[in-house]
Amino acid sequence: MILKKSKEILREHILCNHCLGRQFGKISTSTNQRRGEVIRNLLRCIYPDLNNNLDLQKPCFICGDIFERSDSVITKINPEFEFNSFHLGTKIPEDIIRKEEMLKENFGLEYQENLKQELNRELGKQIGDIIGKEFKREKEDVTILLHPYDSKVEYLINPIFVYGRYNKLIRGIPQTKWLCRKCKGKGCSRCNRTGKMYDESVEELISPLFVEAAKGNDSSFHGAGREDIDVLMLGNGRPFVLEIKSPKIREIDLKKLETEVNAINEGKVFISGLTFVEKELVEKVKNTHLKKIYRAEISICLADEEKKKIEEFFNDREIYQETPNRVIHRRADKTRIRKVYKVLTSKENCTSLEIHCDGGLYIKELISGDEERTNPSIAEVLGKNINCVLLDVISIEEKV
Ligand SMILES: [Zn+2]
Ligand SMILES: [Zn+2]
Incomplete structure (x- = not known):
């Protein structure tokens, strides 16, 4: 079956060994390149005069020989931030994806693996060795997004999440930044050009120091419910999770930050019990009704x-x-x-x-x-x- 289909495909298209082997990628565990090579050699023996597509010609109809050029994008990986684990994504041009789908349909290739999967796997191995970080399928610190056809690299840095509890010791400030009702944050005469209903909030008194320490670019404050503006939050404090986005530093010193935040907000806001948590805790904190x-x-x-x-x-x-x-x-x-x-x-x-x-x-x-x-x-x-x-x-x- 494999040989028959391969023969039909090669009669019409030039394919590299990766792409030939990948059309049957879900059948066996060998690498696509190796499988492609084996198929090609067998066909040469059986049909010596099929046509010259049996020889390795260029360029490959599907991938345009991207596997030979993948080094050029890998050498561009040079992350200037801290991380321990990564996941890989590759961006493949639409026309290549379409060619692959067309082939699948025309030749009934139900065991086809797609180019993206192979690139992710092959490049992931190489990159892991080069940068010495752990490859993870979930909860990775960063997604490295490769554009092998444009020799471009993008980084999607996942947020870090810090759990803690806060006390609000003065009345008159909301929990989170509250946009001006009239201008919705643009700044108008009602809000004195601040774009906000209130000058300060618990969120704004806490978050900036964390964002700065982590060299992040933004943050979200997730509270376990909220008290009214005129209500104090005393006792053991209200749970919150602070999400720090795009952090260049992940291992921030929480004890030190706690001390700093409490020192500059003395008499206003106090935080305690800081600890790193997973993303899942955000929904949990937001949705549990605590007595x-x-x-x-x-x-x-x-x-x-x-x-x-x-x-x-x-x-x-x-x-x-x-x-x-x-x-x-x-x-x-x-x-x-x-x-x-x-x-x-x-x-x-x-x-x-x-x-x-x-x-x-x-x-x-x-x-x-x-x-x-x-x-x-x-x-x-x-x-x-x-x-x-x-x-x-x-x-x-x-x-x-
Ligand atoms: Zn190819
Ligand atoms: Zn306004």
Whole structure:
């Protein structure tokens, strides 16, 4: 079968040994070049006068003899950044891919391997030896993208991810950079040409030092939920993952960065527990609802029997909460069910509550009822108008 098809192909096209052998690449484990050579020699014996395509002529119909020229792109590999592992990609011109597909169709070549696969494999071996780094199929530090037909090399440096927890010690700053609603970041009179709603954010106070240390070009801040702008984040801090893009240095000194970030942000933001993590943790951090403990100051002074009533009522209590009025313009309108595990009142302070609950519950609305969009609420239980005056997160569950 192989010989018959090879004969038909060579009757019409000039192929190099790589490309001839590759048409049957999925049949055996030998290299394509070796297989091509064997096929050609056998055909020469059987059909000595087939035609002169049996001789190795140039240029190869499919690859244009790229295997002979591949050195010219390999010598251009000269990465000027740190990495331990790489993956290889090759960019092949469309017309070559089309020729290969045409051949497959015309001659019914169901065991054809494509040129890209062979180039990746063959060049990957050579490059690994030359640069002395580990070849990896996933979670590689960098993808080296070769353009063998243009003798060009591109590097796609994968981000590094740093996990940590942050405390926000002042009110009035958002977690992440918040673009100006009017100009969407271009800069206008409303935002004083900054393009932002707020001068500072937790993200902007933390990220730049990391980007600088890693010689990256950008970053993304992924928080495990977020507190309102006017809410402090105290206690053990909120988990986050900082993604540093295109880092030229991967082994950054996290202990040193933690100290530096905390020194320049004293009294504003504090970070702790930094560690390198895999990309997968980003989605995990963003999507897990961690249980929380809040401290709230409310707008009325609770009588002793009201304190007792609240504590008794909000004991493993399910709360049905529609998206709050204040955020409905930017969040989907849906009803979420979250639990309040307990509410503790204070002996000394009649306006103070400690609320233990699931993540994702809006506390200001749990207190006010939000025009009956949150059920039940503290206002409803007491039959009074009550608002949240001040709110802090004092603890977040440890696990992520
Ligand atoms: Zn070829
Ligand atoms: Zn603006």
